[in-house]
Amino acid sequence: xxxxxxxxxxxxxxxxxxxxxxxxxxxxxxxxxxxxxxxxxxxxxxxxxxxxxxxxxxxxxxxxxxxxxxxxxxxxxxxxxxxxxxxxxxxxxxxxxxxxxxxxxxxxxxxxxxxxxxxxxxxxxxxxxxxxxxxxxxxxxxxxxxxxxx
Amino acid sequence: xxxxxxxxxxxxxxxxxxxxxxxxxxxxxxxxxxxxxxxxxxxxxxxxxxxxxxxxxxxxxxxxxxxxxxxxxxxxxxxxxxxxx
Numbered sequence: 063x064x065x066x067x068x069x070x071x072x073x074x075x076x077x078x079x080x081x082x083x084x085x086x087x088x089x090x091x092x093x094x095x096x097x098x099x100x101x102x103x104x105x106x107x108x109x110x111x112x113x114x115x116x117x118x119x120x121x122x123x124x125x126x127x128x129x130x131x132x133x134x135x136x137x138x139x140x141x142x143x144x145x146x147x148x149x150x151x152x153x154x155x156x157x158x159x160x161x162x163x164x165x166x167x168x169x170x171x172x173x174x175x176x177x178x179x180x181x182x183x184x185x186x187x188x189x190x191x192x193x194x195x196x197x198x199x200x201x202x203x204x205x206x207x208x209x210x211x212x
Numbered sequence: 213x214x215x216x217x218x219x220x221x222x223x224x225x226x227x228x229x230x231x232x233x234x235x236x237x238x239x240x241x242x243x244x245x246x247x248x249x250x251x252x253x254x255x256x257x258x259x260x261x262x263x264x265x266x267x268x269x270x271x272x273x274x275x276x277x278x279x280x281x282x283x284x285x286x287x288x289x290x291x292x293x294x295x296x297x
Contacts, residue, residue, distance in 0.1 A: 063290060078284040081275065083264075086293040087223075091267035094293035110275050112266045114226045122228040122260040123253050125289040136289035140259045142282050149255055154291045167284060 063111075065160050067103040076167055080109035083120065084133055088113040125151055139167055141174065185212030216271055226264030229278075259287070 063082050066073075073080055086094070091111035100106035112119065114133065120126035125136035135152040147170045152158065169182040172192065180192040193199060193207060253260065259277065266275040277285070 063288070066286075066288065073286065076284065078286050079280050081266075081277070081280075081285060081287050083287065083289045084292050088265045088267040088272050090293050092270075092272075095267070098294065106269070108269065110266045110268045110273070112226070112264045112275055113224075114264055115223065116225045118226045118228050118231065119262045119264055120289055122231060122262065123287075123289065127291075130291075132291040133289035135291070136287075138253070138259065138285075138287040140277075140280075140285040140287060142284060144258050144261075144278065144281055146253060146255050146257060146259045149253065154295070163286060167286070171284070 063107065064099050064102040065157075067099060067107045067109070069160055069164075070108045072164060073167075076164070076171065078167060081112055082107075082109060083112040083114050083125075085115055085117060085120075085131065086113060087115055137163060139163070139170060141170065183207050183211070184209070216273060219272055224265045224274075226262055229261035229263075231260075259285075 066080060066082070070080065084091075088111070091107075091113065095107045095111070114120055117126045117131070117133070120133040120136075123136055123138065125134045127134055132154070135154060135156075135158060137148075137150045137158060138146050139148040141147050148166050150158075165187060168188050169186050172182060172188070173180060176192075180194055183191075183193055186192065190211065191206065193203065199206075261276070261278045263274060263276045266273050277287075
């Protein structure tokens with residue numbers, strides 16, 4: 063979570079609010095922030111740290127590991143309408159790559175800004191060409207996009 | 213958005229909108245039959261709303277996901293505080 067905290071400004075610039083969830087109480091979140099995370103990230107954790115001690119939230123999102131009594135590493139991108147646009151759930155021993163989440167957020171924001179008229183091909187990043195789905199594009203994607211552009 | 217909460221020793225738990233099993237202290241039915249609410253999430257569908265205690269920048273609050281309506285949200289679950297990855 064410290065990686066997210068360190069890049070919080072980047073997320074704020076994109077208008078993204080961050081909410082983290084674990085089974086620890088809000089009291090434990092405070093001590094983790096004060097004793098450890100604030101030593102990794104200047105100013106400590108800037109976002110909301112939710113306490114889900116009973117696992118109710120994790121269960122609702124399919125991120126609850128019943129046998130261990132912990133949350134799995136779940137990450138959800140929720141749009142301004144409250145709709146889940148992307149999700150990823152990993153088992154605990156491997157950490158995430160925030161840059162990929164940011165890329166996905168930028169792509170979903172781009173699609174939304176065009177009212178869904180444009181689509182972002184594989185590996186899209188801001189500044190790269192998008193696709194405009196329609197009758198003319200059918201069978202002609204090869205003319206405007208190929209895997210080397212990823 | 214989220215209000216400052218009074219700190220007490222009572223264990224405040226999280227609850228999910230529309231999930232009766234997560235609502236507080238509902239007496240168990242004596243029928244012996246347990247209702248299990250299976251909820252699932254899917255992309256393209258509404259994110260389940262929830263209310264839960266939270267910590268942010270020195271204060272304790274009650275956070276409701278739907279209060280963030282109109283904003284992009286990155287919701288991240290992780291196994292626990294003081295873990296290594």
